[in-house]
Amino acid sequence: MENSLIDVLFLSEKRKNLLLLLHEAPKNIEEIKSVLNVRSSPIMTQIKILMKHDLVIENNRIYKLSSIGEILVPKMKTTLETFYVIDKNHEYWVNQDMTSIPPAYLDRIGCLGDYIEVNPDRNHIFEYPRELVNYLSESEKVMITSSFFLPIIPSLCIELAAKGTEISLVITEYVYDRLYNDYKKELEHFLNLKYTKLYVCNNNNMKIASCIATEKFMAISLFCNSGVYYNHNLVSFEDSAKKWGRELFEHYKNLARPITKL
Numbered sequence: 001m002e003n004s005l006i007d008v009l010f011l012s013e014k015r016k017n018l019l020l021l022l023h024e025a026p027k028n029i030e031e032i033k034s035v036l037n038v039r040s041s042p043i044m045t046q047i048k049i050l051m052k053h054d055l056v057i058e059n060n061r062i063y064k065l066s067s068i069g070e071i072l073v074p075k076m077k078t079t080l081e082t083f084y085v086i087d088k089n090h091e092y093w094v095n096q097d098m099t100s101i102p103p104a105y106l107d108r109i110g111c112l113g114d115y116i117e118v119n120p121d122r123n124h125i126f127e128y129p130r131e132l133v134n135y136l137s138e139s140e141k142v143m144i145t146s147s148f149f150l151p152i153i154p155s156l157c158i159e160l161a162a163k164g165t166e167i168s169l170v171i172t173e174y175v176y177d178r179l180y181n182d183y184k185k186e187l188e189h190f191l192n193l194k195y196t197k198l199y200v201c202n203n204n205n206m207k208i209a210s211c212i213a214t215e216k217f218m219a220i221s222l223f224c225n226s227g228v229y230y231n232h233n234l235v236s237f238e239d240s241a242k243k244w245g246r247e248l249f250e251h252y253k254n255l256a257r258p259i260t261k262l
Contacts, residue, residue, distance in 0.1 A: 003053075005053060005055075005072070008049060008050065008053050008055065009055075009072065009073075009076050010076070012046065012049075014036075014038070014042065014043065014046045015046050015049065015050060016076070016080070017036055018032065018036065018043065018046055018047070018050065018056075019050070019055065019056075019065070019069065019073045019076065020073070020076075020077060021035055021036060022056065022063060022064055022065050022069070022073075023065060023073045023074065023077060026062045026063060026064035027062070027063055027064075028061055028062055028063070029043070029044070029061065029063070032047075032063065047063060050069075054066050054068050054069075055068060055069040055072065055073075056069060078107075078108070078110055079110075080110075081110025081111070081113070082109055082110040083110075084110065084113075085109055085110050085112050085113070085115070086109075088114075088115070089117060089234075092117065092234075095224055095225060096222040096223070096224060096225065097207070097222055097223050097224065097225050097227075098222070099207075100207035100208045100209075100222055100223060101207075101208060101222070102248070102251060104251075105244065105247070105248050105251070108244060111238075111240040111241055111243070111244035112218075112220075112234065112236045112238070112240075112241045112244065113236055113238035113240055113241055114236065114238060115234045115235060115236040115241065116234070116235050116236075117232060117233070117234055117235075118131050118132055118219070118232065118233045118234075118235050119230075119231065119232045119233075120231055128150070128152055128156065128231075128233075129231075129232075129233065131235075132212075132219060132233055132235065133156065135214070135216055135217050135219075135235070136156070136160060136165075136212070136214070137160070138216055139165065139214035139215060139216045139217075140165060140166065140214075140215060141165070141166045141167075141214060141215055142160060142165055142166065142167045142168070142212065142213075142214050143167075143168050143170075143212070143213045143214070143245070143246060143249040144157075144167070144168070144169050144170070144210065144211070144212050144213075144249075145169075145170040145171070145201075145206065145208070145210060145211045145248070145249055145252045146169070146170075146171050146172070146175055146209070146210040147171070147172040147174070147175065147203070147206045147207065147208065147209060147210070148174075148175065148209050148210065148229060149174070149175050149178045149179075150231070153175075153179075154179065154183045154186035154187065154190065155186065157169065157190055157196075158186060158189055158190050158193070161190065161193040161194075161195050161196045162193060164195060165195060166195040167195060167196055167197075168196070168197040168198075168199070168249070168253070169196075169197070169198050169199065170199045170200075170201055170206070170249065170252045170253050170256050171198070171199070171200060171201065172200070172201055172202070172203045172206050173200060173201070173202060173203050174203055176200045176259070180262070184262070187262065188262055191259065191260065191261060191262065197258070198258070198259040198260075199252075199253050199256035199257065199258050199259065200256055200257055200259055201252055201255050201256035202255070202256075205252070205255045205256075206252055206255075207223075208220065208221070208222055208223075209221040209222055209223050209229055210233075211245055211248050211249065212233070212245065213242060213245030213246045213248070213249050214242070215242065216237070216242075217235055217236065217237050217241075217242065218235070218236050218237075218241040218242045218244065218245030218246075219233040219234065219235045219236075219245075220233065220234050220245070221233050221234070
């Protein structure tokens with residue numbers, strides 16, 4: 001019985017690696033052997049299978065994806081990336097409210113890539129984890145979205161902006177009201193600094209706990225399915241994750257109104 005396209009795409013690690021390699025650019029057999037660290041005979045067997053199913057074509061000894069391959073392989077890549085992200089910390093994801101991530105960005109959750117979970121130690125439970133503060137201190141441009149309030153937020157943002165870090169915040173009405181009522185002096189100070197921007201989003205339009213995007217890293221934090229929040233961040237340094245985080249920030253900024261003065 002002839003294998004289906006799904007079987008051809010997913011049931012062989014060698015074929016998956018070959019297709020992903022050709023997705024980057026066409027290759028000759030020597031380049032394929034070198035990059036994938038394989039011998040001629042085994043990889044030619046896989047190439048013949050892919051050619052038989054019209055996923056790969058050959059021209060002048062150069063192998064590349066066919067038109068069908070160009071359609072299917074990017075989708076395969078996205079699926080594999082999503083599987084990796086979920087499988088890396090399955091227990092975390094099953095307990096988080098993933099519906100709080102806008103659908104267009106949830107579809108691309110695989111962009112997080114190889115992330116780590118960062119938590120504060122028990123003596124600093126209401127602060128950003130020290131590692132995260134260090135990452136922020138090394139960044140030149142910081143974009144933060146937040147729908148919950150941490151007491152460290154005002155002083156941390158002022159400290160970053162005062163030293164020349166370009167910092168933009170998108171916060172919910174709830175967070176803004178807390179800042180205005182309890183940290184009005186700090187809020188006014190923040191707005192008067194040179195490199196700061198503040199936007200306020202309707203509470204119903206921002207359901208994730210927080211997202212940080214800089215040129216150095218991206219971090220995201222979600223609420224649990226129960227609605228409870230524990231202070232944590234999933235941190236990734238991959239380019240795809242940083243791009244994902246910047247675009248998510250822009251998504252919320254476009255839903256918010258700018259605040260320039262009190």
